[in-house]
Amino acid sequence: MRAVELIMKKRDGGVLSPEEIDFLVQGFSRDEIPDYQFAALLMAIVLKGMVPAETARLTRAMIDSGESWDLSGIPGPLVDKHSTGGVGDKISLILAPLAAACGLRVPMMSGRSLGHTGGTLDKLESIPGYRTDLSLEKFKRGLREVGYAMTGQSETVVPADRRMYALRDVTGTVESIPLITASIMSKKFAEGAHSLVFDVKSGAGAFMKSREEARMLSRSLVATGAGLGRPVVALITDMDRPLGRKIGNFLEVEETIDCLQGRGPADEMDLTFRLAGWMLTLGGLCPDPHTGETRAREKLADGSAWKAFLRNVAFQGGDVETMLHPEKGPHARIIRPLGAHSSGYIGRIDAYKVAIATVILGAGRSRQGDKVLPSVGITLLKEQGDAVTVGEELCLVHGEDETKVAAALRSLEGAFETSDVRRIPGPRVLEEITQA
Numbered sequence: 001m002r003a004v005e006l007i008m009k010k011r012d013g014g015v016l017s018p019e020e021i022d023f024l025v026q027g028f029s030r031d032e033i034p035d036y037q038f039a040a041l042l043m044a045i046v047l048k049g050m051v052p053a054e055t056a057r058l059t060r061a062m063i064d065s066g067e068s069w070d071l072s073g074i075p076g077p078l079v080d081k082h083s084t085g086g087v088g089d090k091i092s093l094i095l096a097p098l099a100a101a102c103g104l105r106v107p108m109m110s111g112r113s114l115g116h117t118g119g120t121l122d123k124l125e126s127i128p129g130y131r132t133d134l135s136l137e138k139f140k141r142g143l144r145e146v147g148y149a150m151t152g153q154s155e156t157v158v159p160a161d162r163r164m165y166a167l168r169d170v171t172g173t174v175e176s177i178p179l180i181t182a183s184i185m186s187k188k189f190a191e192g193a194h195s196l197v198f199d200v201k202s203g204a205g206a207f208m209k210s211r212e213e214a215r216m217l218s219r220s221l222v223a224t225g226a227g228l229g230r231p232v233v234a235l236i237t238d239m240d241r242p243l244g245r246k247i248g249n250f251l252e253v254e255e256t257i258d259c260l261q262g263r264g265p266a267d268e269m270d271l272t273f274r275l276a277g278w279m280l281t282l283g284g285l286c287p288d289p290h291t292g293e294t295r296a297r298e299k300l301a302d303g304s305a306w307k308a309f310l311r312n313v314a315f316q317g318g319d320v321e322t323m324l325h326p327e328k329g330p331h332a333r334i335i336r337p338l339g340a341h342s343s344g345y346i347g348r349i350d351a352y353k354v355a356i357a358t359v360i361l362g363a364g365r366s367r368q369g370d371k372v373l374p375s376v377g378i379t380l381l382k383e384q385g386d387a388v389t390v391g392e393e394l395c396l397v398h399g400e401d402e403t404k405v406a407a408a409l410r411s412l413e414g415a416f417e418t419s420d421v422r423r424i425p426g427p428r429v430l431e432e433i434t435q436a
Helices: 003-011 018-029 035-048 052-063 091-101 120-124 136-145 159-169 177-191 211-227 249-260 266-282 289-301 304-315 320-324 351-361 402-412
Strands: 079-083 106-109 148-151 195-202 232-238 334-339 344-349 377-380 393-399 416-419 429-434
Touching: 003 018, 003 035, 018 035, 018 052, 018 159, 035 159, 035 177, 052 159, 052 177, 052 211, 079 091, 079 106, 079 177, 079 266, 091 106, 091 120, 091 148, 091 249, 091 266, 091 289, 091 304, 106 136, 106 177, 120 148, 120 249, 136 148, 136 304, 148 304, 159 177, 177 211, 195 211, 195 266, 211 232, 211 429, 232 266, 249 266, 249 304, 249 377, 266 289, 266 429, 289 304, 304 320, 334 402, 351 377, 351 393, 351 402, 393 402
Parallel strands: 079 195, 106 148, 195 232
Antiparallel strands: 232 429, 334 393, 344 416, 377 393
16 A cells, blocks of 8 residues: 555545555554655545544554553543643643542543643643653552543554644644544543543634534544443533633643632633533442532532642642742743723623634644743633723733734734623533433
């Protein structure tokens, strides 16, 4: 087989055989197929799609490109959550200790910033000293001793996805349901989770812009989970506006601390509790999501989730003192406000425009290998439905470079829309898709 012929086959809408998919994934993993050819294949998949059998085989080939972690000796239900990526989405940082405090074991294998969205690993690594490059033994010890562990992809676990993930980020091939499905499911299968809850974002700040696209991805994930014998549920959630009030790596850690201490934004906490409820249901610790939500709220209120978070930070080498006193953490040299141009009510905050401003500041990656700054980002001072007058501050821009701060402020000009009519934001959870 020749890679160029298979690229042309997919370009022309053909269906790749299992053997052809195995050849392509194995060749890319072994550096026998160069990045430029695999990027062409990714673009062909984006344009022509894949039938379910191709997606399933791609997932299996990616799993087989490395080792799978055997967590069979870990006591307690092994349940994980995955988000398709959003703006201000620090839910994993809040949810993992909360779920662990409720009795679950949460093995989280997370990624870095992708396109305009932030990455869980970048947020965690903004905590001074925090390490995400865990060995299997340390990962398992974290699950036993803390209840959860946060790690990135190693050289040996799903190496094909690690390379594909980075390549998709810089070649405009992120938005593909087969590629997203295979990427997510291969990691989750390899990390050893027994059941999965997916947070599928929909809206301007998501990769799935429309509800129908999010529904298609959710069904693909749920169907693939069923095919792998894993209990799966997918929540379609609103990402037309940013989640919470802070966007940027350490800024989001600061908001995580607020959330775990009971001071988090209501929209962020409601979504966290709903995801926790489903995790506890799939893990068999609660009969239904409502009961699970109640238990999660209790564990947040009694401080158990906050204590689990601090134990994890200490276990993974992070500076606990900075978590107790976040003012000691990394903060931007420059802070500039954005003022309102008109009076009225905030009708919409465009999540995508906010995200682009954070990438300009250095909170995300424009190119593969870009350095991510822990201190930069945006703090929202107003949300949808809030009254505003001319000149009133809408947000704060945190940056390290005056030129980039000015560019970010220009990018944000059209992100805030005002209206004479007050519109209260709707719920974050739009739809829930479960296995039949």
